[in-house]
Amino acid sequence: MKLADNKATLSFSNGSPSVDLPVYHGNVGPDVVDIRKLYAQTGMFTYDPGFLSTASCQSAITYIDGDKGELLYRGYPIEQLATNCDFMETCHLLLYGNLPNAAGKTEFTKRVTQHTMVNEQMQFFLRGFRRDAHPMAIMTGLVGALSAFYHDSTDITNPEHRDISAIRLIAKMPTLVAMAYKYTVGQPYMYPKNELSYAGNFLHMMFATPCEPYVVNPVIERAMDRIFTLHADHEQNASTSTVRLCGSSGTNPFAAIAAGVACLWGPAHGGANEACLNMLEDIQRMGGISKVGEFMEKVKDKNSGVKLMGFGHRVYKNYDPRAKLMQETCKEVLGALGLENDPLFKLAMALEKIALEDDYFVQRKLYPNVDFYSGIVQRAIGIPVPLFTAIFALARTVGWIAQLNEMIGDPEYKIGRPRQLFTGSERRDVQPISQR
Numbered sequence: 001m002k003l004a005d006n007k008a009t010l011s012f013s014n015g016s017p018s019v020d021l022p023v024y025h026g027n028v029g030p031d032v033v034d035i036r037k038l039y040a041q042t043g044m045f046t047y048d049p050g051f052l053s054t055a056s057c058q059s060a061i062t063y064i065d066g067d068k069g070e071l072l073y074r075g076y077p078i079e080q081l082a083t084n085c086d087f088m089e090t091c092h093l094l095l096y097g098n099l100p101n102a103a104g105k106t107e108f109t110k111r112v113t114q115h116t117m118v119n120e121q122m123q124f125f126l127r128g129f130r131r132d133a134h135p136m137a138i139m140t141g142l143v144g145a146l147s148a149f150y151h152d153s154t155d156i157t158n159p160e161h162r163d164i165s166a167i168r169l170i171a172k173m174p175t176l177v178a179m180a181y182k183y184t185v186g187q188p189y190m191y192p193k194n195e196l197s198y199a200g201n202f203l204h205m206m207f208a209t210p211c212e213p214y215v216v217n218p219v220i221e222r223a224m225d226r227i228f229t230l231h232a233d234h235e236q237n238a239s240t241s242t243v244r245l246c247g248s249s250g251t252n253p254f255a256a257i258a259a260g261v262a263c264l265w266g267p268a269h270g271g272a273n274e275a276c277l278n279m280l281e282d283i284q285r286m287g288g289i290s291k292v293g294e295f296m297e298k299v300k301d302k303n304s305g306v307k308l309m310g311f312g313h314r315v316y317k318n319y320d321p322r323a324k325l326m327q328e329t330c331k332e333v334l335g336a337l338g339l340e341n342d343p344l345f346k347l348a349m350a351l352e353k354i355a356l357e358d359d360y361f362v363q364r365k366l367y368p369n370v371d372f373y374s375g376i377v378q379r380a381i382g383i384p385v386p387l388f389t390a391i392f393a394l395a396r397t398v399g400w401i402a403q404l405n406e407m408i409g410d411p412e413y414k415i416g417r418p419r420q421l422f423t424g425s426e427r428r429d430v431q432p433i434s435q436r
């Protein structure tokens with residue numbers, strides 16, 4: 001970051017001395033006012049619950065221009081990456097800052113492929129869950145449990161440990177998600193087949209059984225790979241901020257990623273894809289497109305507590321570029337599977353059209369986000385709705401670990417420790433229970 005010529009001067013109407021605060025430029029995007037010395041100089045904190053105006057860190061990984069609806073991974077537009085690259089290239093880009101050449105891609109893919117198996121003891125963790133446990137409950141447990149198996153790579157101050165942990169997490173997430181799925185359907189786990197692609201291996205572990213050969217459909221394989229790329233990273237979102245804050249204590253990478261999995265589960269965040277598909281199915285059950293108007297009235301009624309899931313975003317005040325790409329992927333997959341007339345896809349497109357012409361949404365700049373169409377394509381692929389967020393976590397793991405490693409690799413990083421505006425009781429003495 002570069003010190004700007006101008007500075008910010010904070011003055012107080014009560015005559016307290018004003019304070020000059022440095023301003024820094026990034027390479028692109030808003031400048032920042034450096035308030036690190038504010039408390040020491042004024043005895044005051046800033047107040048920003050939800051961090052609407054707060055930059056928690058500096059990062060070189062992902063840039064979002066919410067007004068333009070632009071998403072760049074290490075400077076490359078998501079549209080170009082989703083079209084011209086695959087998820088392994090995207091992982092290399094996010095972790096190391098550049099797209100690999102052919103030899104580099106082969107080497108990286110080989111490293112990931114060699115770590116796709118999990119320790120045989122991992123299967124015994126699953127037995128403790130009910131068969132109908134939510135996959136995200138299982139994943140929160142399994143990812144955290146990985147830290148019990150890799151004592152050789154949990155020294156986060158060692159760059160080699162950070163790198164092998166990244167490879168292990170990227171490699172093992174598909175295996176764990178597929179195990180969580182197989183456990184809930186009572187089928188045997190399928191071991192990874194290392195001759196398959198990353199996405200192909202995941203589909204194999206998900207849908208193959210020991211009873212008959214399973215052939216990966218290349219259209220579905222490409223769609224799965226693109227879904228991974230579209231979900232790979234997204235600046236300082238809630239789960240990434242969780243991973244950074246958790247990792248700032250010096251805990252091991254597996255524990256920090258498990259914290260990210262837990263945060264992503266929420267319906268306001270990664271859980272929105274599951275909630276969105278359930279919303280579409282509810283509207284379909286009520287009568288489909290003819291009931292959209294009635295549903296929209298509920299969404300606009302604050303007292304209903306009903307939101308149009310898959311719509312709106314803290315940063316995008318324009319169309320989420322991932323939603324556009326996801327809609328295209330929907331069309332490709334539904335077309336390839338002969339499901340062009342999928343009623344839920346038609347319903348989603350009708351909902352989008354109505355919302356984008358409705359003042360409530362226009363005024364609030366609410367557009368479809370990544371979760372609006374992702375469930376429709378995953379459902380068409382045969383992925384059960386409760387597994388959608390686990391697949392989001394699988395894909396986001398590379399972003400989480402890239403951001404975590406970026407933070408830990410910065411010699412200036414400190415443990416995150418926000419303060420508060422205290423509104424509770426002032427000092428008071430405990431009374432004996434007979435007098436309370």
Ligand code: SDX
Nearest residue numbers: 234237268269270272307308309310311312313314364369
């Ligand atoms: C992800 O941060 C990321 O980058 C996340 C993510 C990533 O890749 O990591 O992009 C992934 O989490 C996408 C978002 C998925 N969530 C949903 O689709 C759930 C539905 N969306 C909303 O809950 C909401 O839009 C949020 C949580 C996404 C954003 O909330 P904000 O920024 O806190 O905005 P807000 O709730 O203050 O909304 C502003 C206004 C409010 O109305 P008013 O009080 O101004 O009258 O818009 C309304 C909200 O009520 N609003 C919605 C709405 N989203 C916002 N009204 C109806 N339906 C919606 N979906």
